[in-house]
Amino acid sequence: MNNIKVSFSIKDLENLTGIKAHTIRIWEKRYNLLSPDRSDTNIRNYSISSFQKLLNISYLNNNGLKISKIANLKEEEIPIKVREMASRGKVEDHAINALKMSMLNFDQVLFYNTYNNLLEYKSFNQIFYSVFLPLLNEIGLLWQTNTITPAHEHFISVLIKQKILINIERLQSLEPKPVSNTYVLFLPDHEIHDIGLLYLNYELRSKGKHTIFLGESVPMESLTDFFDFFDDITFVSYFTIYPEEENITPYLQQFSDLLLNKENSKLLLLGQKLSNYSENDLPKNISLYNSIENLVKEL
Template sequence: MNNIQINFSIKDLENLTGIKAHTIRIWEKRYNLLQPNRTDTNIRNYSIKSLQKLLNISFLNNNGHKISKIAQLNEEEIPIKVREIASRSKVEDHAINAFKMAMINFDQVLFYNTYNNLIENKTFSDIFYTVFLPLLNEIGILWQTDTITPAHEHFLSTHIKQKILLNIERLQSLEPKPNSRTFILYLPENEIHDIGLLFINYQLRSKGFHTIFLGESVPLESLTSVLEFFNEITFISYFTVYPEVEKISTYLNNFGNLLLNKSEHNLMLLGPKFIGYDVKELPKNISIYSSIEELTEVL
């Protein structure tokens, strides 16, 4: 495989595996678990093989195996032991590690094989909540700490998005339940992070609701076009990066004045931008939810 990352710093390993650099050094010295290369200035760097091994060791350790016992296993026994445990418990942790390796190597085959193994025993919603969401949260941290590049993040998010779209496609031919409210899903201007919103669309469609997905970066004034078509509208939006914190209150007031003149209409919001937001400032018929699960449970 060409053009993949082959060398990692000890900080990269800490970020990718969750094992502190200090602990990694102790395991190297005491148990000889990893054999790092060293630069001319004596700085450790690690191969992709070392990363894979440490991810497996982390998985075993998190599943109750003492590091002293893991150290007694040979190179071939460690992945075998991982597969044995993953087949009966904590399959989510194993899958997250596999998806990380797929991302690091831009390995589409590994991504799809891992997903196909999951879907044999889990619903798509289960996979999203227990694997994709925790994985995306980790990836956000890895990107912020420069452990991975935006290309890695885009690789992973694009493949997750493809799975959501595939599952939405399977529901498109189903008629909405009678007298269903209409849900308009959109992202505000300059906001492009649509995975959460796409999954909400999938959840709504699976519940038999009528949905219209408008997607990313929709100007506020453009939303007025839907008012003449539907009597009861619930707008749903997900604020990840935009609007800026200091502009949110103005945005919501403008939204209320422009689109919530009828009591039958309302706006449901969620996303990182609302962490710590004072709900007392919310205009009428606007509500904030802390998670996708909380939002979908009230529908």
Template sequence: MNNIKNQFSIKDLENLTGIKAHTIRIWEKRYNLLEPKRTETNIRYYDLKSFQKLLNVSYLNNNGYKISKIAKMKEAEIPQLVREIAAETNLESHAINAFKLSMLNFDQALFYKTYSSLLKEKEFKAIFYDIFIPLLTEIGLLWQTDTITPAHEHFITTLIRQKILINTEIIQSKQTNKSTKTFVLYLPDNEIHELGLMFINHQLVSKGYHSIFLGQSVPIESLVELQNYYDEIIYLSYFTVRPLKEDVLNYFNDFSNLVIKKPNTKFWVLGQILNDVDINQLPQNIKTFNSIQSLMEAL
């Protein structure tokens, strides 16, 4: 069964571009900017070409160009002008749009081309903070609203994962660890969203720390063994969907009772699940963070 999405409703376009459906309809009727198609049952839809054009039109509009002027441009002039503006200003917005288009078209070449262009202006750390984090946030919302399929999400996150791994390996191959602290990075049972944790691992390694990355779905019991190998451990995890909100405090208590056996052992956690947790109820030696940036600043 083919679940790949190549037809978009006006609501999909609103979710993907941030432009209200009402505005899209006005642009369509008044300026003929888009030409919706119809299914055999006479339902209106937009194709990938329409989505790409709307992204470009929105980009120009946000950079001071009036819709009336954009509407008079030839089709080929619009993307050319977008490229010229992106080369001078607002690189982040243009790159995020390009990555979205890459995702929707399953276009690896566009992903690599966009990433290579970014590398000319930014280091990998800045690309992740300025481009990938906002992009991943948008992708999460698009998935929740059924605008994209899981196939789209897996496609783009796999490519981002590759870049994190490559950049981490480059640092590790050149670095000699001298840190007395050991960071153990893992995700709890049934948690598979590891990109944030992978980037934290990259940042720890780049700062010279000894980092052990265990990855997805690790039971608490299996973490105890590491106490026999290292004297000063900071366990670090990222709660995106697991444990469930109602189970978080019990998870922390279990972790404290089973794993935190030595005074130099700590547990650092971040993730959206923690938004509803009263941090004043947390056991000693457990600390939470509201972002990757705040965690890095605590080092």
């Protein structure tokens, strides 16, 4: 039996759509837009079709259609109106909603169809910045609020990784530029969130850089081996969950002492764990970036 989530609380809907619970209640009462089931204690429960309908209503409302006008549409007219608006308007919002549905239903076909439709309008890197990154940011919040399970997060993350890997594969046969330092991309011990790092590998390869992608949970000591092969090394890492707050400063100091004492070695860092840090807090030869885009601009 498939254990797909088919029932949502009003708090789930608020987290998934960004529409306040108070607003959802008003839309129900004033416009009869949703008809939730109620428990014996009068707690609202919404079906997957109600969730999908609310996503569509939110999309139409965010794109200028008054809620009173939406309420006058027939049930079957709402998704048609969404498709019409998406075809001539901002496709990103519609795509993000479709990918949320894909995640909640573990629907790979919907993911691939949505991605392939986006490719008709956008390049891969445009899709990553305008659709995948906002979606991943939302997923992080949904996971923290228990709206989705780790299984949902892993499902959609793996599908996004597959697209990044396919695009990296297309670049693997390209020789790096003749004058190019080596970029070693790694995640620290216990860190497994590698989508941002994978995408950086794609950007570096597309710019003709020589990269070595090590991936998740790499012991610091093992990185010293690269100095036997390369003279000019830029390490790149992403701190999402680890190191833990109290261990970041000791980790970076140890990294500096062990790996950044050579003239041409440096470390580039990203990740939400570093949001409270400034470059003044960091050892020499460590640079901090608040987004992938900002790092890429300097490459």
